[in-house]
Each structure stands twice: as structure tokens, then as C-alpha cells.
Amino acid sequence: MILFILKRIGYAAPVALGVSLVCFLLVHLAPGDPLSAILPVDATAEMQAQMRAAYGFDKPLPVQYGIWLWKVLHGDLGNSIATGRPVLAEVSRAVGNSLILAASATLIGFTFGTFFGFVAGYARDSWLDRVASAVAVFGVSVPHYWLGIVLVIIFSANLGWLPPTGAGPQGSGNWWPDLEHLRYLVLPAVTMSVIPMGVISRTVRALVGDILHQDFVQALRAKGLSEFGVFRHVVKNAAPTAIAIMGLQLGYLLGGSILVETVFAWPGTGFLLNAAIFQRDLPLLQGTILVLAMFFVTLNLLVDVVQTALDPRIERA
Amino acid sequence: MTTTLTPVEATASAPLPPVDLAEAAPVQAGRGYWGSVLSRLARDPVAMGAGIVILCIVLAAIFAPLIAPMDPFKGSMVRRLRHVGDATYWLGSDELGRDMLSRLLYAGRLSLFMGVLPVIIAFFIGSGLGILAGYAGGWVNTLIMRVVDVFFAFPSVLLAIALSGALGAGILNAIVSLTVVFVPQITRVAESVTVQIRGRDYVEAARVSGAHPVTVVRVQVLGNVLGPVFVYSTSLISVSMILASGLSFLGLGVKPPEPEWGLMLNTLRTAIYVNPLVAALPGVMIFLTSISFNLLSDGLRSAMEVRQ
Amino acid sequence: MTLDPRDRGGPAQPLLSVSGLVKHFGGKGGLLGRGPVVRAVDGVDFAIAKGETLGVVGESGCGKSTTARLLMQINRPDAGDIVFDGEKLGTRALDLKTYRRQVQMVFQDSYASLNPRLTIEETVAFGPKAHGLSAGAALARAHDLLRRVGLEPRRFGGRYPHEVSGGQRQRVNIARALALEPRLLILDEAVSALDKSVEAQVLNLLDDLKRDFGLTYMFISHDLNVVRFMSDRVMVMYLGKIAEIGPADDILKAPRHPYTAALLASQPSTDPAARIEEAPLTGDPPNPINPPPGCRFHTRCRFAADLCRTREPGLDPVAPSHLAACHMAVEGSGHPQAPTLPMAA
Numbered sequence: 001m002i003l004f005i006l007k008r009i010g011y012a013a014p015v016a017l018g019v020s021l022v023c024f025l026l027v028h029l030a031p032g033d034p035l036s037a038i039l040p041v042d043a044t045a046e047m048q049a050q051m052r053a054a055y056g057f058d059k060p061l062p063v064q065y066g067i068w069l070w071k072v073l074h075g076d077l078g079n080s081i082a083t084g085r086p087v088l089a090e091v092s093r094a095v096g097n098s099l100i101l102a103a104s105a106t107l108i109g110f111t112f113g114t115f116f117g118f119v120a121g122y123a124r125d126s127w128l129d130r131v132a133s134a135v136a137v138f139g140v141s142v143p144h145y146w147l148g149i150v151l152v153i154i155f156s157a158n159l160g161w162l163p164p165t166g167a168g169p170q171g172s173g174n175w176w177p178d179l180e181h182l183r184y185l186v187l188p189a190v191t192m193s194v195i196p197m198g199v200i201s202r203t204v205r206a207l208v209g210d211i212l213h214q215d216f217v218q219a220l221r222a223k224g225l226s227e228f229g230v231f232r233h234v235v236k237n238a239a240p241t242a243i244a245i246m247g248l249q250l251g252y253l254l255g256g257s258i259l260v261e262t263v264f265a266w267p268g269t270g271f272l273l274n275a276a277i278f279q280r281d282l283p284l285l286q287g288t289i290l291v292l293a294m295f296f297v298t299l300n301l302l303v304d305v306v307q308t309a310l311d312p313r314i315e316r317a
Numbered sequence: 318m319t320t321t322l323t324p325v326e327a328t329a330s331a332p333l334p335p336v337d338l339a340e341a342a343p344v345q346a347g348r349g350y351w352g353s354v355l356s357r358l359a360r361d362p363v364a365m366g367a368g369i370v371i372l373c374i375v376l377a378a379i380f381a382p383l384i385a386p387m388d389p390f391k392g393s394m395v396r397r398l399r400h401v402g403d404a405t406y407w408l409g410s411d412e413l414g415r416d417m418l419s420r421l422l423y424a425g426r427l428s429l430f431m432g433v434l435p436v437i438i439a440f441f442i443g444s445g446l447g448i449l450a451g452y453a454g455g456w457v458n459t460l461i462m463r464v465v466d467v468f469f470a471f472p473s474v475l476l477a478i479a480l481s482g483a484l485g486a487g488i489l490n491a492i493v494s495l496t497v498v499f500v501p502q503i504t505r506v507a508e509s510v511t512v513q514i515r516g517r518d519y520v521e522a523a524r525v526s527g528a529h530p531v532t533v534v535r536v537q538v539l540g541n542v543l544g545p546v547f548v549y550s551t552s553l554i555s556v557s558m559i560l561a562s563g564l565s566f567l568g569l570g571v572k573p574p575e576p577e578w579g580l581m582l583n584t585l586r587t588a589i590y591v592n593p594l595v596a597a598l599p600g601v602m603i604f605l606t607s608i609s610f611n612l613l614s615d616g617l618r619s620a621m622e623v624r625q
Numbered sequence: 626m627t628l629d630p631r632d633r634g635g636p637a638q639p640l641l642s643v644s645g646l647v648k649h650f651g652g653k654g655g656l657l658g659r660g661p662v663v664r665a666v667d668g669v670d671f672a673i674a675k676g677e678t679l680g681v682v683g684e685s686g687c688g689k690s691t692t693a694r695l696l697m698q699i700n701r702p703d704a705g706d707i708v709f710d711g712e713k714l715g716t717r718a719l720d721l722k723t724y725r726r727q728v729q730m731v732f733q734d735s736y737a738s739l740n741p742r743l744t745i746e747e748t749v750a751f752g753p754k755a756h757g758l759s760a761g762a763a764l765a766r767a768h769d770l771l772r773r774v775g776l777e778p779r780r781f782g783g784r785y786p787h788e789v790s791g792g793q794r795q796r797v798n799i800a801r802a803l804a805l806e807p808r809l810l811i812l813d814e815a816v817s818a819l820d821k822s823v824e825a826q827v828l829n830l831l832d833d834l835k836r837d838f839g840l841t842y843m844f845i846s847h848d849l850n851v852v853r854f855m856s857d858r859v860m861v862m863y864l865g866k867i868a869e870i871g872p873a874d875d876i877l878k879a880p881r882h883p884y885t886a887a888l889l890a891s892q893p894s895t896d897p898a899a900r901i902e903e904a905p906l907t908g909d910p911p912n913p914i915n916p917p918p919g920c921r922f923h924t925r926c927r928f929a930a931d932l933c934r935t936r937e938p939g940l941d942p943v944a945p946s947h948l949a950a951c952h953m954a955v956e957g958s959g960h961p962q963a964p965t966l967p968m969a970a
Contacts, residue, residue, distance in 0.1 A: 137611055150600070258475070293470055526729075527805075
């Protein structure tokens, strides 16, 4: 098992390096000068050259990458051009809020997704299956940013039950687990949960259907095991994959939260990205994406290891 | 020897669809293979319904200048945010007093273009790379697939927005970003199908005939790989539509006053208290298109899975 | 048999001779150290004379299919030489493309070996076209060959593999292999998947084609009856090595290797009185990842002596043109059942 973990880390390391390279190159993809956002319009050529040297933009690309990577490994993601504050501080403040949102959404999505998936898988080709499958298709097809707007229209604008935007009262920048903050969480979390719900429900439906058709289940039934007993076997067999998908969905949501966070003005990484893009704050953009992508790589690794630990059928070679 | 992933492992490490498409690669084919797929598809009411909806939306977008009752750009400051069912503006008017119906029809042009084109480009690039990696094997495979792995380490939404954000707003940049998002996904599917096909006896028989590798790929491999890859690609159109409009919604795609569903959804956000129905309309169009593509793709997949 | 213009060494020179052929799978990968090695083919020497049929028998996993794939160069051997009509493969005198025109193979699975998206005539015409024939000429040759294997081109040429029967598909496979005018045809379990009645038809077809085209066959099968019918000589393989090789009559009537004897005894008899109660060969062959020391067969051999567990027997002559790898067959080997040396002194 330890060998297996080491092997997976050995596999993830070059991927992580590649990810850092892509993040680094993003800045150089950008048209124009990365400094154009902070330089005054009438900056002289001499001023430009000075600034370029100050930020290290005058060195050849591989050298710049090396320096940048060295700093990143020491926790230095540079400073935001717009605010001047360290990028890492900005990102770590936002990442907590995003994590709360993504985790709640995953939990909601997982709960409903497995429920619908089990119903559909058990009642294959019945009307229940069709309803559950329709819900799943809805989940993966709906533009969630639009769903967010619709929910705001219904529950905030019309019914006035829940706040439309923000993470807490008086523009609270940090989410806190109390009742007041919880009200702010409901709409964005539900909006976001439809994607994992759809994905998980489709997967679980397929899994349950397959397991129920396998010989060993037929044998259990023939042996006279109660339906509940059979159900327990199905759960045990479906769990590793379902949990793996849930883990991956958490990563997707964390990385893909920008649209929902924009709709709800949720002060997370998505919101930060949005600001970085429109202020052309490239160090902030680079840092945020790097942190999110690295989080995803780590999560992938964890999911792999956990799934292998849970599922005896996967060879730990 | 090639190492094969167990299906469970494959789902965990790759965001492939729950149903393993490579497995769906039909062994059954032959005279009128696509004909028989289409005839099975025609007997699937859900897929047919979805196909008809897509056809209507596409035709409406193409013939928008003929159908649209008004100029989509011409607004009226005194007739802003009319409600749905208005005598002049059947589907109401937007925040600048422009006819919603006309704008929704015209918007289909850019939305469909930006949603479908990246998948088409990615289909060609991804199939090419995947077949090359899968057939050549060795270091070529390692090189291509490791690069694909790196792109898989980014959630698609993040990658699309990161690239668009770095490249700057614009239709072309949005299309490029979305293409980059889908190429690795299609490459991975094309590679795994190619590896499977390459191991079939008929490919080995063709190889031992001494034919040039390019001839073997063209005659023996291509036709058997492109089918499943095509079906997988159609399943991406739905995601692509949502992402493309999402980019415009964020202000990274189409610029005003051009009509586009995602952008309209954004500019109408201020109207959700005044005229919520009109504000939600562009999203309805995105949803309708996206779900129709999803259902059609599902139908196509099960029509291809059926064995004779 | 008319002399083939491509013939070089005359009838006395073997068409194909193989020496020291080795193929191990795996052994690579594994972060720390090497993975397990499967010794699929572990040092094999034999020759096929012009115009003969060499039957190859053995249980699944004995290396007979791997040998065929090595001969076809689908897999590259780790070691060993392949000499075709006096020319060594891989030298300037015999490059891979020339070699492959002269050696072709018919696969076992008639379905998997035909591209589902090509018509039968397209499949047969593929090889000739790849070798530079025009589309029209290639199609004409395809039609000619289809007719030769008993498929009327006008009825069958345009059909797809799933539209014909298993026997007909195997005929297509044979036609495809013949389309390049090979001299040696490797038939890897080519009739094993067919019904008995269809099998007989295809075997007769193969017999006719051999005569008409002056072919040489390497006929791989697990069915001894079929091998008996087809072969001039028989080679018995066990765990990647040759157990016994020699004239078909000798081997099948008077086997010298206990493994061959066991294989023969495990054939179901049509005579109820001759049916045996006890299985002559029990269990599976040992794992080729870790073959037993000494004679590879000793773990399942009734006659195994201490000698067999320690010393590996060589492939030694036991009768005219008959070789066997068994201590029992060699005089004075030290095995209790070995024939004793004639009293010299």
C-alpha cells in the first residue's frame, strides 16, 4: 500500500510540474505587457524598462520560470498588482469561503444524487427511473449560473426568504457557521449542487444496475438473503466509485465556482479570479489558478488512494 | 505489454462519462451501419424530440433576419423592460428597449457558433493526437498523454476561464480557450479506443501484410475509432454551450451590443426585480439547447450500443 | 509440385528455420525493481521443409501462438534467428517487407480478424493494394481468390463480415492471407472455432490450396485429430519449449515424451470400451512466470525421478528425425526408466 502511494505520488509530481508550467506561461500568453495595468499611460521607455527589471520580466523565459518556481515552492506567489498585497494571503482568505461553498454543494449533490441514482438503478426502466434520470439530465444540462439567477428571482426577489448575494450580513467577507450566515449559503450551495447531483446520480444508477445484474447478487437472492441484505451488498460495492466521483466533483466545483460566485457575489476564489481578470492583475490570476489546480491534483491523488484502500478489487500494483 | 486500467480506476482518474465509451465501440458494423444507427435513433422519441428542438433553434438562428419581427439592435428608451405577452414585443423588451424575441433569435447565431465550433475543432485535433498516440505507442504516446494529463489537472471551467482571462475578452479567444479545454478530453478517448482497435487481429493482419502504417491507420483504424469518438464529442457540445455562454456572461466572450444568450443574461441581471420573466429568458434558451444536445447524444450512444 | 521461381536453395534447404527463439514478456515497469517475467517462448529451434505441413500442438499458454506471432514479427523476439530459404531475416538479402510477402498468417478468431467496416473484397484487396497493385488489379485478384476459397465474388464480395457465416469468414481470412502469394502460411488455430462439419470443409480446402499453390503450412492446433489429419511432422510444445518433434506417424503412434503420451491419452475416444477413467493429465501447466527447475514437465509427470527435478533434458534424437526432451528417451541418462546402454564391455 505504501509502495502504491509512493507510486501515485511519483506519477502526480510531473503532472504538478506541468501544471505549474502552464500557470507560468498563462501570463506570457496575455497580449501586451503584463505591466501595462500598473504603468501610467504616459510612462517613458526608461520607466518601463526599470519596472520590467524590478519584476524580473527582462530575463529569458526559462530563467524567469526557474525563479518563479523557486519562489512558489517557498510559498511566495508574488504580490497583487492591484492591491500590492501578497497573492498567497489574498488566495488563502478566499479559498476558505470557496471550500465551504463547494463542500456544501457536494454534500447536497451527493445526498440527492445517490438517492436518485439508487431509485433509478433499482427501478430500471420504470417511470421512477425516467423521473430520476430526467432529474439527472437536468442537473448536467442546466447552465448553473442561470439557475442561480432563477433561484434569486424566486426566493429573494419574490418570496424574500433568502438574501440574494454575499456571504453574510453587512458584506461579511468571511463565512462563519451561524444561523445568519447559513441563510446566505443556501442559494449558492443549492445552485452549485445540481452538477454533482446529476453526475453522481448517473454514475450510481449505472453502478447499481450493473451490480444488481451480477451473478453474485443473483446467488445471494437465491440463497434467500433479504432485500435489505442485498441492498447492503449493493451499497458496499457501489461506495468506492461513488465516493471517488464525489471527491472529484468537489475539485471541479472548487475550480469551477467562478460563475456561481459571480452571480451571488460570494467572496471566494471565483470572485477573486473575476477581479484579477478585469483588473488585469496577472500575478493574482496566476496564483489563484495555481492554487486551485494544485488543490485538484492533490485531491485526485487522495481520491485514488482512498478508492484503492476501499476497493479490494483494484490491484495495488 | 500495455497496462490496462480497470474501469473503476478509469472513472476515478479521468472525468470520462460514467458509461465507458470505448466499451461502447460497436463491433457490429457493416452495410448501412450508420443507416441502422439512424433508424434506431428514429425510433427513440426522446432523441427525436431533442433533434427537432435543435433543428428549430439552428434554423431560427440561420433565418433570424427573415423571422425576427424587429431590429435586434434598435432600442427605445421609453419602451424598456416590457413584459412577456406585450402587443408589440411578444417576448417583452430588454433593459435598452430592444425586442427580446428578435434578440433571442439573433443571439442563437453567436451562441451556437461559439458552443459548437470548439467541439468540432477539438474533434479533429483530439482524434488526430489520440490516434497518433494510441497507434504509435512508445515515447510518442508517453509525450502526448503526459501533456494531456497536465491539462486534465485543471477543472474545465477553470481552464476555460484562465485561458480566456489571460488572452483577453473576445469571440476568437473564447473559441480558442474552449478548444484547448476539449482537445485533451477527446484525445484521451481517441487514444483509448485506438489502443483497443490496434490490438484487434484485423489490424495485425493488415500490419503483417507489409502495408505502410499510414495506410493501415487510414483503412483499418480510422473508421472504427471515429464513430465512438464522434459520439463522445457530441456529449461535449452541451458543456461547451454552457461554458461558451458562461464566458460571455462573465464578459469574456461576446461584447455588447452583440446579442448572445450568456451576455444577455448578464445585462438583464439588473432587471430581475422589475421583470424577472424577461431576465430569465436567455437562460431558458441556453438550457433548452444544452439539454437537447445532451439527450440527442445519449440517444445516439444507445443507438450505437445495440448489437444486432 | 512446380518449382517456385522465388526458390533459392532447392528442395533440400528448409523453407524456414528458427534457432534460439526467445520471447519474455513483462520485466519492465515497476518503480522499484522489475516486474515478473513471463517466459512465453524460451529457446526454440526447429525447421520447416519446403512443401510440408508442420503441426504444432500443446496446451494453451505453451507458447505456440507466441511462436507464430514471433514468426510473423507481430512481436519482436528477444533473441534468436529466423532464416527463410537460406536468407537471414533482417539482413540486406531479406528485409521485413519481402519476408512478410512470403509468410502470412490465418488467425483463430474469424470475426476479430476481419475489419467490420470493410467489405469482404476490400479486406482481401487491401494487401495487394498496399504492395502497389492498382485498385482494379487488386480487386480482380481479390475476386479470383474468393472464387478459389469457394466464395462466389458476385454474391459475397460486397458483403460485410457480420453478413456471412463463421466458416465463410475463415475462408475470407484464408483468401486474404493468400492474396500476397505467400510461400509459408501459418494457421493459428484456424479451424478451432468452427463447427465440426464446417471444419472438415475448411481443412479440405486448405489441403487443395496447398497442392495448387505449392504452399508450406505451419498448422497450430490443440486438436490432435486435426493435426493428425493435416501434418507431415508434429512439434509438441510445453511451457515455451519443444517437448518433442518428429514425423507425425511416429509422434502420434509412439510418443517418446510422457507429455505427448498424456495429451494423446486425454483425447476422448469414440470407442466406449477404450474410454479411460482417470484423467492422464491433471491440473494446469505451471506458471510460465516461474517455470519449475529441471525438466519443466516433472511437476505433472508420472515418471518423474530425482534427475528430472534437477537437470533439464536437452532435445535429443531418439529415432530417425525424431527428437524428444526427456531423460527417459535417452540411453544412459541416469533415469531409472531410460533404455540401458548396450553392454559394451
